[in-house]
Amino acid sequence: MKKIHFSEWGIDSPRYWGMLAVLGAIIAVAGLAVFYMEHNGHWVTGMTNQVVWGMPHVFAIFLIVAASGALNVASIGTAFGKKVYKPLGRLSGLLAITLLAGGLAVLVLDLGQPGRLLIAMTHYNFKSIFAWNIYLYTGFFAIVALYIWFMMDWRMNKYYKPVGVFAFVWRLMLTTGTGSIFGFIVARQGYDAAIMAPMFVIMSFAYGLAVYLLVLMFAFKADGREIGDVLLKRLKNLLGIFVAAVFYFTVVYHLTNLYGTENHEYEAFILRDGGIYTLLFWGGWVLIGCLIPMGIIYHPALGATRGGIIAASTLVVLGGFATIYVIVIGGQAFPMAMFPGKTIVASGFFDGVNGQPMLYSPSLPEILLGLGGVALVLMLTFIGIRVLRFLPTSLADEVADPHHAKS
């Protein structure tokens, strides 16, 4: 294996600035949407007192979950000592930071009182898993930044491994923490499952890697760098394993739910009668998010093409959004079981009369805010790789594959 060199992203200036301008415009529109929502209040959104978390939370949670997963590539290189992944580590760290920044921005801008964030920092309720998450997030930024620095600075290279291991452990805690936000909600049928936290960890692996692959392939193609087939194949296979694991957890989650009688109604809702949620579960979560990508990845011909890998990664991302939507919104749309053995036949506050689900239709400003978060992620990433040396000059097989010389 040759020595790996890194360099700044070399696409020509007009193209670079053009991309930033487009992303900047999307972010500006999202900013207007935020101003509109905060100025008027949340009545201009589709969120209600029944469905209290909406589209912004779907985007935010997806990005945060993907953030910790994006760090995986670096972790495999460091914590597990896989040489071939080492050159990939820097971009992995950068994406972890930018995805988290994008996700948190969306989350914070949807608060009823975003201006009081300082209060959230000074008034702390240590029992709240939400408050713990704030620590986990800030810690994540700091550790990953340190990690990137140690990766980049040869003088610090001897500390790079312990920091890498620490970052890996931290990221596991972070996703577990995000998953626990739901796990702690005992009130709602869909969330009250111990499997929620590990399922979020495995989802983060898949979504993070899918985003990583897309950004890596785009960045390399854009300035004519080479990625070898051997490396791509490894990453692709890894994605296949993660997606299969998501599928496995999905099956286990619903089977355990079906096992417990008290969850039968929730299962019937998600799997059969839930309308849009059922559709998104089978079509989005299962088909687009798991089965089709697995089919492409393990298809002998399709899986070997770059187009196939791009398609599979894109589908994993789209399916991921559907998954989070089903979990976040579907979990709220399903009426809470307050009176077992009884049916609510009338209510002055929408308690799911006759088992009717709660209504929610996302409004445009909410979606724009979410898309703004995505644009922010890309913008920060592109700026990062442009000004600092995140990208290896080449990942061609003879450079990146440690076994290449031998074979």
Add this chain to the structure above:
Amino acid sequence: MSKVEQQGRREFLKGTAATAAISIAPGVMLHSLTADAAPRTEAVTDKVRWGMLIDANKCADGCTDCVSACDKENGLDLVNMPEGADESLWERQRPRWIRQVSLKDNLSGKITHLPMMCQHCEKPPCVDVCPTGASFRRADGIVMVDRHICIGCRYCMMACPYKARSFIHAEVAEKLTHTPRGKGCVESCNLCVHRLDNGQTTTACQDACQHQAIVFGDLNDPESAVSQALKKYPSVQIRADLKLNTGVRYSNI
């Protein structure tokens, strides 16, 4: 309007400062803020636990007296639909502290009605999850939101098993001094805390109920009407499986 807001804020701060001091360390007063909290003269203590017994047999079909009384008492009737809002969407966004729910027993077909509001859990999930501690439980059992430190994350609404809370979705032009309210914060039934802190011993919904379906009082006082009623009639907690030890109990559901 700003004057009303100002007064409301001051009065509210006084009230919550006293209680917050207690909720930080139960039994230990951090400072003598209570002196300011007129007309209350003593600190809120856990000698009292406010609670209710609701008799579903007495609650009448289609009656909205408690709901209107609460709306009026706590200024919820002053929350107007914003111009241009979609009416059916707004119905799902407007705040409600109490509501009537009608149930049909799946086996017998028996219909019961009951008012639902914050159940004032002894182990409130809404307090456990709140990142800032805005959602808090007073020593006397009242669970409420300090609207000055609520950041509007709505995690408490996700966590409440009774859907007791409302988010303020729009600007509120007019509000009562004793119930400050602000866009972007969460609120819920506080057992008419301003009344209790004023030395009154009833809630507005209880007073309004012509069918005497609601008995309110001190659960810790064996002589109180509510304790007596609880002793006399079998009662349940809604979602007792969660073991939240609610302050609001029901009979005949």
